[in-house]
Amino acid sequence: MRIVSDIIDFMFPRYCPICKERMSQDEQYICFNCLSDLPRTNAHLIDENPIEKLYWTHLPIERATSFFFYDSLESRQTIYFTKYFNDPNIGKTIASVMAEELQETDFFAGMDMIIPVPLHPKRQRSRGYNQCDFIAEGISDVTGLPVGKGIVSRIVDNTSQTHLLSSERKENVENIFKLMHPERIKGKHLLLVDDVVTTGSTTISCGRELAKAEGVRISVVSMGYAGKKFLNHDNR
Numbered sequence: 001m002r003i004v005s006d007i008i009d010f011m012f013p014r015y016c017p018i019c020k021e022r023m024s025q026d027e028q029y030i031c032f033n034c035l036s037d038l039p040r041t042n043a044h045l046i047d048e049n050p051i052e053k054l055y056w057t058h059l060p061i062e063r064a065t066s067f068f069f070y071d072s073l074e075s076r077q078t079i080y081f082t083k084y085f086n087d088p089n090i091g092k093t094i095a096s097v098m099a100e101e102l103q104e105t106d107f108f109a110g111m112d113m114i115i116p117v118p119l120h121p122k123r124q125r126s127r128g129y130n131q132c133d134f135i136a137e138g139i140s141d142v143t144g145l146p147v148g149k150g151i152v153s154r155i156v157d158n159t160s161q162t163h164l165l166s167s168e169r170k171e172n173v174e175n176i177f178k179l180m181h182p183e184r185i186k187g188k189h190l191l192l193v194d195d196v197v198t199t200g201s202t203t204i205s206c207g208r209e210l211a212k213a214e215g216v217r218i219s220v221v222s223m224g225y226a227g228k229k230f231l232n233h234d235n236r
């Protein structure tokens with residue numbers, strides 16, 4: 001019934017929140033051009049990549065990567081992220097594209113479960129959702145890996161006063177998470193999911209709680225990487 005969807009598209013045109021161009025029927029939440037323009041880190045293609053090195057000496061991890069460089073000086077990405085926080089389905093769509101690209105390698109090999117970094121319950125109530133849940137679901141749609149919610153909780157709300165980019169201050173992320181259900185992750189390889197990684201301190205703190213369960217291995221993925229920019233064969 002192409003004609004029906006053509007009529008709906010004509011009556012209710014949808015626009016990409018980033019570039020404001022009209023989207024085709026095949027495009028969901030964000031247009032293909034903007035998706036392909038996101039500046040990939042491609043860190044997963046680098047041996048001992050700079051994002052993995054953030055975890056060295058802090059938390060034993062298997063793998064870590066981020067999808068794109070989150071550069072605060074580039075207004076395009078700032079706009080993108082603002083929009084993303086207004087509509088988490090944009091994040092879910094981008095996370096699926098990320099997962100498809102990661103799946104071209106063995107990045108997900110041996111992983112058992114996706115763990116979204118939790119928000120403090122008070123903060124989740126005021127926002128209405130946890131953006132990391134949507135990112136996790138986007139990855140799950142592609143990989144089929146289950147999403148484990150409620151396994152670890154955020155017991156201290158350390159983000160209410162801070163700007164996104166400064167929310168990862170090392171001094172205030174100790175003991176802000178609590179492992180609630182160690183029995184659900186025993187012996188599993190977990191993929192910890194955050195929206196933006198800067199110094200890694202939030203995922204280190206959350207990962208340390210998860211690592212209290214027996215036989216757990218941890219990998220980390222985020223959509224944005226706000227740390228020091230690095231070169232790879234694509235962005236050199």
Ligand SMILES: [Zn+2]
Pocket residue numbers: 016017018019020021030031032033034035
């Ligand atoms: Zn666009």
